[in-house]
Amino acid sequence: MKLLYLGNQLSKHGFNKTTIETLGLQLEQEGYTIYYASDKKSFLFRLLDMIWAVFIYRKQVSYILIDTYSTKAFWYAFFCSQLARIFNIKYIPILHGGALPNRLKKNPKLCQILFANAHKNIAPSGYLKKAFEKAAFTNVIYIPNSIExxxxxxxxxxxxxxxxxxxxxxxxxxxxxxxxxxxxxxxxxxxxxxxxxxxxxxxxxxxxxxxxxxxxxxxxxxxxxxxxxxxxxxxxxxxxxxxxxxxxxxxxxxxxxxxxxxxxxxxxxxxxxxxxxxxxxxxxxxxxxxxxxxxxxxxxxxxxxxxxxxxxxxxxxxxxxxxxxxxxxxxxxxx
Structure with a gap:
């Protein structure tokens, strides 16, 4: 199975590794083929790179995994998910950040568009699962962050x-x-x-x-x-x-x-x-x-x-x- 994984792949720029660089490798070891975006340092270039990746791999991948955050990086998930919908590709937001419940309250309509249309929303904590279920999202699954x-x-x-x-x-x-x-x-x-x-x-x-x-x-x-x-x-x-x-x-x-x-x-x-x-x-x-x-x-x-x-x-x-x-x-x- 082939997947596209969208997230902040920025360790080469001196930042800590995020889930895209850990979970992605673990899934590869389980036999999945994964394409990645993006390692661009600029916010705008990273967004454009992610959008381009959705377009390029639209006919090759079965799912798009999207690391989804509550602040500025929220927009990566929003725009890429809507492009995935246009191309009829199933997408899976992986929920990050303790402030995501605030985003649900701040932008309920945008969140409804993003999360209700997802194949599944992955909550790595009971905290986020509970918050999303309270906001009436029924497609939330708890899968914790992992370590070896x-x-x-x-x-x-x-x-x-x-x-x-x-x-x-x-x-x-x-x-x-x-x-x-x-x-x-x-x-x-x-x-x-x-x-x-x-x-x-x-x-x-x-x-x-x-x-x-x-x-x-x-x-x-x-x-x-x-x-x-x-x-x-x-x-x-x-x-x-x-x-x-x-x-x-x-x-x-x-x-x-x-x-x-x-x-x-x-x-x-x-x-x-x-x-x-x-x-x-x-x-x-x-x-x-x-x-x-x-x-x-x-x-x-x-x-x-x-x-x-x-x-x-x-x-x-x-x-x-x-x-x-x-x-x-x-x-x-x-x-």
């Missing part, structure tokens, strides 16, 4: 130190400055506390975060973007993973931290509570609550048994998202 669990060595942490790790693109919606504020508060109780922040810049937030850390006299290790294997190795020298986002769906970096055995402290926004259960496989705090996140970290440092339990539960939970399990859902959709 055998690639993630689980480290049992018998001794916990206040070494924090943050992995995400630097963008305002992910609230990177909160991580710096947490470090500042934590150092008042644990002067040896450190923070490493890994990820590329997306909207100028990297420099803003650096300037903020400098302004309050806090030293942070900014690594820039790292290949997955490098940050996995870096994780072995850190003991707590923090996620500070304002909006979210099912972040792969958090899933990877769970697989690696890093206890996670996160804001409880968007789809996060569908992935992380407070005091079961992670600790959750309210959005932008620096004091609560600092206290949660301190509770982990003081209670090693709690930390051990959270990490083991997180690993057991994430094993359900191994590709060997998740791929069966995709085979059903694409049969």
């Amino acid at each position: 669990i055998e690639k993630y060595p689980f480290k049992k942490r018998t001794e916990l130190t206040p070494k924090l790790l943050w992995v995400r693109a630097f963008a305002s919606i992910y609230n990177p400055e909160m991580a710096v504020k947490v470090l500042q508060q934590l150092q008042k109780k644990s002067p040896s506390a450190t923070l490493t922040m890994v990820g590329p810049d997306k909207d100028g937030s990297l420099q803003t975060t650096k300037d903020f850390a400098k302004s309050i006299g806090v030293t942070v290790n900014f690594t820039g973007q790292l290949p997955k294997e490098d940050w996995w190795q870096l994780a072995t020298t850190h003991d707590i993973f923090i996620n500070t986002t304002h909006f979210d769906n099912t972040p792969v970096s958090v899933m990877e931290a769970m697989a690696l055995g890093l206890p996670v402290v996160s804001t409880n926004v968007g789809g996060i509570p569908y992935l992380l259960r407070d005091k079961e496989n992670a600790l959750l705090v309210n959005d932008n609550d620096v004091v609560a996140m600092t206290n949660a970290i301190c509770s982990l440092l003081e209670d090693r048994e709690q930390c051990k339990t959270l990490a083991l539960n997180a690993r057991n939970f994430i094993e359900q998202m191994d590709w060997d399990v998740v791929k069966e859902g995709w085979k059903l959709v694409l049969r």
